[in-house]
Amino acid sequence: MDAEQLRECAHKMVDFVADYYKNIENFPVLSQVQPGYLRELLPDSAPTHPESLQDVLNDVQAKILPGVTHWQSPDYFAYFPSNSSIAGFLGEMLSAGINMVGFSWITSPAATELEMIVLDWLAKALKLPDEFLSTGKGGGVIQGTACEAVLVVLLAARDRVLRKVGKDAVGKLVVYSSDQTHSALQKACQIGGIHPENCQVLETDPSTDHALAPESLSQAISQDIASGLIPFFLCATVGTTSSTAVDPLLALGNITKTNGMWFHVDAAYAGSACICPEFRHYIDGVEEADSFNMNAHKWFLTNFDCSALWIKDRSALIQSLSTNPEFLKNKASEGNTVVDYKDWQIPLGRRFRSLKLWMVLRLYGLENLQAYIRNHIELAKTFEELVKQDPRFEVAAPRKFSLVCFRLLPPQNKEDRANKLNHDLLDSVNSTGKIFISHTVLSGKYVLRFAVGAPLTEKRHIVAAWKVLQEKASALLRIL
Amino acid sequence: MDAEQLRECAHKMVDFVADYYKNIENFPVLSQVQPGYLRELLPDSAPTHPESLQDVLNDVQAKILPGVTHWQSPDYFAYFPSNSSIAGFLGEMLSAGINMVGFSWITSPAATELEMIVLDWLAKALKLPDEFLSTGKGGGVIQGTACEAVLVVLLAARDRVLRKVGKDAVGKLVVYSSDQTHSALQKACQIGGIHPENCQVLETDPSTDHALAPESLSQAISQDIASGLIPFFLCATVGTTSSTAVDPLLALGNITKTNGMWFHVDAAYAGSACICPEFRHYIDGVEEADSFNMNAHKWFLTNFDCSALWIKDRSALIQSLSTNPEFLKNKASEGNTVVDYKDWQIPLGRRFRSLKLWMVLRLYGLENLQAYIRNHIELAKTFEELVKQDPRFEVAAPRKFSLVCFRLLPPQNKEDRANKLNHDLLDSVNSTGKIFISHTVLSGKYVLRFAVGAPLTEKRHIVAAWKVLQEKASALLRIL
Incomplete structure (x- = not known):
């Protein structure tokens, strides 16, 4: 070296x-x-x-x-974006250069403190309730991904309730979510030993735009309590992966509060949009949540990985995840005057990930970041308009952010052909190499997902992408 | 951008x-x-x-x-090293530049395939049994840290036994380790819901240089079986954190085999040394293991994080950790012709971490990497000699690799003063800012740890460090 x-x-x-x-x-x-x-x-x-x-x-x-x-191509429209930026790249370089391992405060005080400060900055930009700030009993922490975020809060919630009801009752614990919730929750349940039959996946439908209906939650909880089970965790989503549905946080939060449950909000993708005043209402009700998560690495110009998690009661996390081996003991930790992030996450070691988020916020500033989000949403609207103008297609779910769900309609309304048709269309456009899109299934319908969000994407890419889709659709319809 | x-x-x-x-x-x-x-x-x-x-x-x-x-200072001797190198830094840059998210093969085939290939390379360099290669039923995967490595194999082992005995038996499952095992195992048990009283921490002592005695394991297993419990997992360590003790893999492995248990080997630190023929014997018996882990980010010139995990039966891992949501389905995955690493780890998303390990192996070559390890071991020997030459000090555990455990002897053999004396010595040298070392406790004795392993460390730094230690020791002894 x-x-x-x-x-x-x-x-x-x-x-x-x-x-x-x-x-x-x-x-x-x-x-x-x-x-x-x-x-x-x-x-x-x-x-x-x-x-x-x-x-x-x-x-x-x-x-x-x-x-x-x-993923950084301007013609990338699959899954959700995974942003790269100059600031994010520079932050990764600096972090790799310093190459310290910040498990305890003492192993690099700046790493811990910058993370606390920058997550407070971001919490304020999102207008999260003060209980999520590090200055009280809560605080923010950078996880690798939303999977780890939901896992650590699930563990905190699990152990909190097991401390009350006894650890042998783990087979009675029930987790709630909608059928639109990210598979990260299912995985967290598998890891945490929640019995699969106690993972209540509540059905959604187009009547709520695939958002979780509070009545459906109430009903499930009542039935489970009547069966001697113990409801303890709800994961709601703001901006689901399939269609960016938004669960009604306030109503759901009230139900969890009544039932003494942990309420986690997964805004991995759409959270970024909430720094814009006009989109902030999507997380109204977040004051009811125990934890809130958004991925800065998705749509916030911060290179992968950087998933921001806030929690109101950090002691719950620490009780579940702390270990205290002799070889890590030190005066600062023993004195209880510092945060040791090792006890807020799965691994012991951790990179200096706050550097890149700090650099993104400083090198761009909130106003530019808002403009960045708004531009993608405008581009998505442009695409949505193009879809609407072609009667062979339909928009398959309301567009809220920068994802457009759409599908090619089957000729002569033969719905039984629709799914295969769209599956073939997906294959056909992706194999051109010109664009990359992905799919989902909504209430049985195979739907194409066009997610705008790569930093390099401009209007011309949207227009060109639509042309590819139209051409391939024409070709498919011709041979039907 | x-x-x-x-x-x-x-x-x-x-x-x-x-x-x-x-x-x-x-x-x-x-x-x-x-x-x-x-x-x-x-x-x-x-x-x-x-x-x-x-x-x-x-x-x-x-x-x-x-x-x-x-951590990259040549005067850093605390914990274990966390190597940075030019190759590792370049690999991080490239990975951050491409910034893809390789959860499934299709999201960047090169990321998955390079990881498989490079972990096969490293397995061969370590002379691991062929069952760990990706060409059979096993394979390697890069985890963030050894904590995640032991967690995922614990989950695979837990679920494998629960499939046999029923999931309500989780409270009967017993995990074994020594009192020298890294706290990562305890944390994995907490996460996986293993009851704390079923985490059998077997005592070690200087008679085995703090290695786990096979008899002690056999005895504990017999007692637990007699009490109706179910032994299912052993974590052995090659190069413990406190003193680089080496558990006898072959004898321990035989016991786990007889009892149908999962045998995990944690060689997070010392694994790197085993690329040298003269140190390879420390992992003799690894053929008995179900899984083996070493951290390339510790002592193998690969910037944090990069923890290599090999497993003989990848299906066990996949059964525990897979999810299959609609929005991730794709032809390659459905065709079962590819590896999707999302099912080998906790998070969904993953960076292109194999790039840096590939670059380390190519830009340095195995011969230089061996020389690198040997040099640090020679430097540690130099330090050990210096300690031995000063009668006020003692070497507190046999040095095997590049860690020297030592302590200042209390004046007039007043053992009750020894721990505080060494605690004060640690504080005193670390507060100079000239060197950074850490400590442990071995069989009740507070011991200082001098871990050589930073890439920039040369003999002059060892000599200077010893001078700081001697000076501060003299000052402390003077006021006693």
Whole structure:
């Protein structure tokens, strides 16, 4: 690790990465390689002797990039976005450069304190209730992903209720969500040992735009209590993965409060939009929540991974996740004057992830970040309009943010053909490599998802994407 | 995200990072700030308008770096090392630049396939049994940390046994480890709902150099079976955190096999050394293990985080951790022809972490990596010699790798004063900012840990560190 050699090599890598962005539109968005392609191209074992950086970069260009699906391409519209930005990239560089492991305050006070401060900043930008700030009994913490966020709060909630009812009652604990909730919750339940039959997945339908109906929650809770079960956790979503449905937080929160349950709000994708005053109403009712999560790495220009979790009662988290081995003891921790984030998360070690979020907030400023969100929402509206203008298509769920759910209508209204038709359309457009979109199923209907959100996407990309979709639709309809 | 602006800013950041390494010896190794220092220095909320990169870098220099504990300093000897290297740094840059989220094969085939290939490379370098290779029923996966590694295999083991005995029997499941096992196991048990009284922590002592005695395991298992409990998991360690003790894998593995238990080997730190033929014997018996873990981010020049986990039966992991939501379904996954790493780990999303490990292996080559390990072990021997030459000190546990456990002997053999004396010595040397070391307790004795392993450490740093220790010891003994 020679500083001058680092300088020389890293300058080369900067140029490689900058050139990648310069040429990103030339790649097929969705990688077109076949399974197992790379094993043919690489040796069977690690080299004994060193190779040159240029050799490695040549291999990245020739062998790796063809196998990359380009999430940063302006023609990427699949799943949800995973934003990269100059500020985010610089933050990752700095974090990798300092390369400290911030499990306890003492292992780098700045890492812990900057995270507390920046999550307070973001909480204020989202107008979260003061109980979520680190200055009281709550606070924010950066998790890797929304999966880890919902897992740690589920564990905190599980252990809180088990402390009351006894640990042998774990088989009676019931978790509630809608059928639109992210699979992260199911996984958290599997991990935490919640019995699968006690994961109450409440059905939604188009009558509520696939939002969870409070009555359906109340009813399920009453039945479960009557059966001797113990309702303890609700995960509501603001901006579901399938269709960006928004669960009614206030009404749901009241029900959880009445029943002494933990109320978690997953706003992994749509949370970012709530820094704009005109979209903030989507998280009205968040004051009822025990925990709230949004992914800065999705739609907030912060490179993956950076999932912000706030909690009102940090002691619940700490009680579930703390360990105190001798080799980590130190004066600051023993003195109880500091936060040790190791007790707020699954792993012990943690990177200096707050740096990139701090740099995003400072290098762009809230006004630009709001403009960034609004621009994507306008682009999504543009796409929605294009869909509406073509009578062969329909918008399949109301657009709230920057995701448009739509589908190609089956000829002669033959609904039994619709799902296959849209499945084929998806395959057909994705195999062009020109755009990448994904799908979902809403109340039995196979639906295409067009998620705007890559930083490089402009209006011309939307228009071109729509042209690809129309062409492929025409081709499919022709052979039907 | 303009490519030319990225280029310009990132070149500035390269120089900032290179200068950081150039000047790293000028900082106090252990940050000397007081709790809450940063809140005084930063504003209360995020800026509305953008700020300049230069302003941010100035703040990093003036406000952040004083709060950093410099893990990359050549004078860092605490805990275990967390290596940074040019190759590792470049790999992080590239991964942050591409910024894809590789949960399923299709979301970037190269990310999944490179990880499989590189973990096969590393498995071969470690001479792990073929069952751990991805070409059979097993395979490797990069986890964030050893905590996540032990957690996912504990869950796989838990669910495997519960499928046999019924899920209501979770309260009967028993996990075994020694009192030297990393707290990661305790945390995994808390998360997985293993009852605390069923976490059998077997005592070790100096007679086995704090390794777990097979008889003690056999005995505990027999007693537990007699009490109607179900032994299902053993975590053995090669290179414990406190003193780098090595549990006897072969004998322990035989016991777990007889009892149908899952056998996990945690070689988070010492695994790296096993790429050298002369140290490979420390993992003899690994053929008996179901899973094996080493942290490339500790002592293998790969920037944090990168924890390599191998498993013989990947289906066990997948059964515990898979979910299959509609919005992630795709032809490749449905066709069962690919690996989807989302089902091998806790989170859904994952970075392109194999890039940095691949670059470390290629840019250095196995021979240099062996030389790197050997050099640190030689440096640790040098330190050990220095301790032995000063009759006021003793080596407190046999040195096997690059960690030296030692302590200052109490004057007039007053053992009741020894622990406080060494505690004070630790405080005293760390508060100089010249070196940073940590401690442990071995069989009741407070012991100082001197862990060699930072890439920049040379013999002169070892000699200087010992001088600081001697000086502070003299000062303490003078006032006793």
